[in-house]
Amino acid sequence: MTRRLAIGIDIGGTKVAGGIVDESGAILERVRFDTPHRSTSPRVVENTIVGAVEELLGRADPADIVAVGIGAAGFVAEDRATVVFAPHLSWRNEPLRHALSQRISLPITVDNDANAAAWAEACFGAARGESHVVVITLGTGIGGALIIDGQVQRGRHGIAGEFGHMQVVPGGVRCECGNRGCWEQYASGNALVREARAMIEAGSPVVADLLTRLGGDPAALTGPFITEAAHDGDPTARELLADIGEWLGIGMANLAAAFDPGLFVIGGGVSAADEMLIGPARDAFRRQLTGRGYRPEASIVRAVLGSDAGLIGAAELARSGR
Template sequence: MTRRLAIGIDIGGTKVAGGVVDESGTITHRARRDTPHRSTSPSVVEDTIVDCVDELRTAVDPADIVAVGIGAAGFVAEDRATVLFAPHLSWRREPLRRQLAGRIPWPVIVENDANAAAWAERTFGVARDESHVVVITLGTGIGGALIIDGQVQRGRFGTAGEFGHMQVVPGGVRCECGNRGCWEQYASGNALVREARAMIGAGSPVVADLVGRLGGDVAALTGPVITEAAREGDPTARELIAEIGDWLGVGMANLAAAFDPGLFVVGGGVSAAGELLLGPAREAFRRQLPGRGYRPEARIERARLGPEAGLIGAAELARSGR
């Protein structure tokens, strides 16, 4: 019996991760490459994708492969073929599917990476039984995706779900998108590190333990370092994580007003803080929710599939043709 396998490729700022995914969402074989530097020409990134696919096709019977899905961190047009803009790569209106068509012998779809991760959680993860889902990915910034009536909502031009760039503080912190006060400037890995460095720069004694973890090298401070410290009981790290959680809850209350989901799924690297993040987020959500006390509240849960959700979802979207 022929298996209906699909290849998923997840393109991030630092790595290109690939996998052969079966119909149960299990990754049977993996490949990984470093992401070419952002100044590299688009063709080099495409070479990297093809290289991953070529490695994976040798690991299985190619006759079992039915499609290839590519998840890209950036704006993907409604045709699911063109990357309009990718902040970490040199893709600008790049006709990616066309460029790969002669080099990959299966149908190819291109998808926003957050949409792909959301579909993985909807199909195989924590959102399997929910028809209306908002997915928030907390990493360096904030990515997002929206599922309504069990379908990914991409928007008229393909760029829906960029929740990280909602303005939550008029005239606030400058964002890489060019605006000020975007949500991701207050509820992301970058925000977590910025606040910790501000405390260190101010000479606050409460960050002494955190600085000690770094051996005095403040440049080595990262979100995972703060998260690890918080999980090990460092009170200042826990306070910083809780502040991110507060802002997360505020933004989700705004999204609940707009979309009324039954479930928020929180993924990405910052979600490793678990309840240290989600507890404050739930409290802030309840405080800020319009009509609180008189309406059902969406659940807020941590994503289940981890960092491989993007490639699993890209593969499943390609296989199913959704």
């Protein structure tokens, strides 16, 4: 009996991860390559994707593979074929699906990586059974996706879900997008590291233990390092995560006012802090929620599929044609 397997490819700023995914969301085979540097041509990135697909096809019966899904870290147009802009790659209005279709003889779906991750959580993860979901991915910045009535909402131009660039502090911290006061400048991995470094540069004694852990080198500070220190009980690291969590909750309250979801799912690397981040986020969410006390309150949970969500979701979107 022919199996309906799909290949999912997750393209980020540092890696291209691929896998063969079955109908239950299980990854049967994996590959991983470094993402070519942003200065390289679109063709070089395309070659990396094709190489990943070809390697995976060589590990399965080709008759079992029904589609290929691409999750791209960037703006994907409403045609779900063109990458309008990818901040960490050289794609600018790149006709990715057409280019790949010349070299891969399978149906190809292209979507934003956050949409793919959200779909994976909806089908196989933390959002199963919930029809109205906001997924927030906390990494270097903030990505997101919206599912309403069980459908991914991509917007008129395909660029919905860029929640990280909601303005939460007019005239606030400058963002890479060119604006000031974007949410991701206050509730992301970059924000976490920036605030810790500011305390170190100010000579605050409360960061002495963190600085000792760093061997006295503030340049070695990273988000995962702070999270690890917090897990080990460092009070300053925990305080920094609580601050990020508070900003996370404020942004989610704004999203609840706009979309009224039943569930928020928090993913991305910063979510490894778990309740040290999500607990303060819930508290701030409840304090800021419009109509609090007189309306149903969305649940807030951590994503369960981790870094695999993007490729699983890309594969499922391609297989299902959603």
